Amino acid sequence: MMRASRLVSILLLLQTRGRMTARELADRLEVSARTIYRDIESLHTAGIPLYGDAGPNGGYQLLDGYRTRLTGLTGDEAESLFLAALPGPAAELGLGAVVAAAQLKLMAALPVELRDRAGRIQERFHLDAPSWYRDPEPVTHLPAVADAVWDSHAIQIRYRRWREPEEVERRLEPYGLVLKAGRWYVVARCGEQIRTYRVSQILALHPLPSRFTRPASFSLAGFWRAYTEEFEASLRRGQACVRLSPAGFERLGHLMTPGVVSAAAASASEPDEAGWVRVTVPIESVSHATGEFLRLGGEMEILSPPELRESVAAAAAEIARRHGC
Structure with missing residues (x-):
């Protein structure tokens, strides 16, 4: 069976690529050149019209006009x-x-x-899904989750989450898988709610014999769009008024999330004499915003809320102290 599949692959490769050497075929099919020679001889014997040329520009090629019909997809x-x-x-x-x-x-x-x-x-064109500066996550249970999604059967998982208790047991009816910035998530019904679980956080998984019916009205893309919008909105519960230099306003687009950048662009005041503008942007928390805005260095000034202004000033003073200033 494996050899028959390889013979078909040789035909398809020659049909799509034209002339190919035995070495090229061997590398593509992960076999030895000797195996390719034997396969070519078998194709000759079967009456396939192909020929080979010697020399540096040589290789095997199908006669012009010959096309195999063995292209049906499984x-x-x-x-x-x-x-x-x-x-x-x-x-x-x-x-x-x-x-x-x-x-x-x-x-x-x-x-x-x-x-x-x-x-x-x-x-x-090439699509590279993972984010920069991030190692691939181990997704040991991804194939089993994918099987459950495809076959509509329930799974029992032991899951690690970020709050107490950290490890929990859950029975899931998985509706779909989503790849976001190099990370896999499974969207599944748990009890009466549809939730999202990060596949890398699944510590153990057991397929269950019970099957479920996926709602015909459920849209994975629609659910994920609503989920991400709600998630991003929940992270940005506060606001900050910030004064930015021309350089700071430009750097904002490279350092902050799209939601912050859009809010800054929509709320920007007219530039003052020095070109500085005031913007109002959403923030997640004072501690998180402190780290975010410190990346702008001296190109920004926090105007409000007072606790964020104080936090940034204290952090900047500590940095200056540590550097002997």
């Missing part, structure tokens, strides 16, 4: 095409090889002109 391959732009997450879900096979079959089935365009897109 169910798994068709489903995996939705992850074709995310090879890393696809591999985490255990679908890396399936995605590669589906892409190859899709390319082989396209007319030459469309195949060329698809190839150019693949060469010129």
Whole structure:
């Protein structure tokens, strides 16, 4: 079965790539060049019209006009095409090889002109989902969660959260998986509520025999959009009035979240004689905002609330003291 699949892959590769050397085929299929030679001989024997040229520019090639009909996608391959732009997450879900096979079959089935365009897109655009300066999270139970999502069966998990008690047991009916900034989340019903759980925080997982019916009206994208809006709003419960220099206002766009930047742009006053403006922005807490605004250095002045102004001044004084100023 494995050899038959490899013979088909050789045909599809030659059909989509044109001329390829035995070494190139071997590297792509992760076998030895000797294995490729044997496979090519088998294809010859089967009557496949391909030929090989020797020399530095040589390689194997199908006769012009020959196209294999063995390009039908399996169910798994068709489903995996939705992850074709995310090879890393696809591999985490255990679908890396399936995605590669589906892409190859899709390319082989396209007319030459469309195949060329698809190839150019693949060469010129690349999606890298994880954030900068962040190591990948261990997601040991991700494949099991994905199986539960796909098969609509309940799971029992032991979960680590940020408040007491830190470890809890939960029975979940998982509705979907979301990849956000390189982190996986499962959206699941727990009791009467639909909640979000970070997959890396699942300490143990046991599939349950009971199955559930996913509501036809449930939209994973819609739920996630509402959830993120509510989550971001809950973090920004206070406000701060800040005076910014021209450089500080520009740096704000590089250092703060989009919500803060939008609020600053919408509330900015007319510049004074020195070009400084006043803005009103949402803040999460005094301690969090202190660290955020200190990144602007001397290009900002906190006007209110008083406790934030005092906190920033105290932090700046401590920094100056430690540096002998």
